[in-house]
Amino acid sequence: MAVFPQYQDAKTDDRFRLGQQKGSLPFYVSYNKPGAHYPMHYHDFAELSLVTEGSGTESINGLVHNLRPGTMSLLLPHHIHELRSDPACPVKLYSCMFDITILSGNPYESYLSRWLHKVGSELPSFHHFEGETLDAIALLIGQIVREYEDARVGRDAVLRGKLVEAVTLLLRAVLEGQPVEDVRQSDPGIRAWSIMRYIHLHYNEPISLNTVSSHFNLHASYVSRTFKEHTGKTVGDYMHELRIARAATLLTASGMSITDICMEVGYDSYRTFARVFRQHRGMSPSDYRLSRDKPVISS
Structure with missing residues (x-):
């Protein structure tokens, strides 16, 4: 069967426009239940997701990994992505969509540019968080959601700071060499x-x-x-x-x-x-x- 990923463009995505009604940051967050199969697609924005319930599999650039509560994934622009959910235990997750330039420009965060571009090629695109670290990640995502929903003074600055923190915790977990489970190549290679x-x-x-x-x-x-x-x-x-x-x-x-x-x-x-x-x-x-x-x- 021919494979042709669907393209999603931020310029025509209403969710970005709705998010920017509260601020200027090209960012939005949503809580999703993708269904049994979210077909192969890619987009010109980045995506950070955290599974809260259910199980399934996710394919990123042809590498497939299992999804379970605590799985965090990072997609860079133009990463090819597909999700399959267990019908008996459907996946539910938070998704943060954002312009990748949000993570650049601060000289004190140069480590991001050093490692970020390697995600999905030299570094895994995901990590399974557990225990106290998962509690910290879940708390951070909850803070992002609350800040996103409120049009308070400094909203964009707080959102950017918490997004940088979440991406940093993912990079830290990946770089610390903890074993990556259930990664396999999709046929035909x-x-x-x-x-x-x-x-x-x-x-x-x-x-x-x-x-x-x-x-x-x-x-x-x-x-x-x-x-x-x-x-x-x-x-x-x-x-x-x-x-x-x-x-x-x-x-x-x-x-x-x-x-x-x-x-x-x-x-x-x-x-x-x-x-x-x-x-x-x-x-x-x-x-x-x-x-x-x-x-x-x-x-």
């Missing part, structure tokens, strides 16, 4: 996931099958075959899908010129951009923008 994640991170740059192959020091035919077996698409088609999905969002949710959008999503030729966009959306970029500006009239 982690290589295709690594290729997919690389494309997600660099699709808006001038990359090609040869660029991807060179990055992984692999033969282009091997990369092409492995990727198509896993996704049902060629590397080129997959990059076009990502670029056009992003362009469609920018056409709808931003005031950027179409020429700027063309460059922003990785095309150096407007003719190519317009041709590929029409293939995927059935109309030109300008017509697409106009169609989204018109109100829907029901018959």
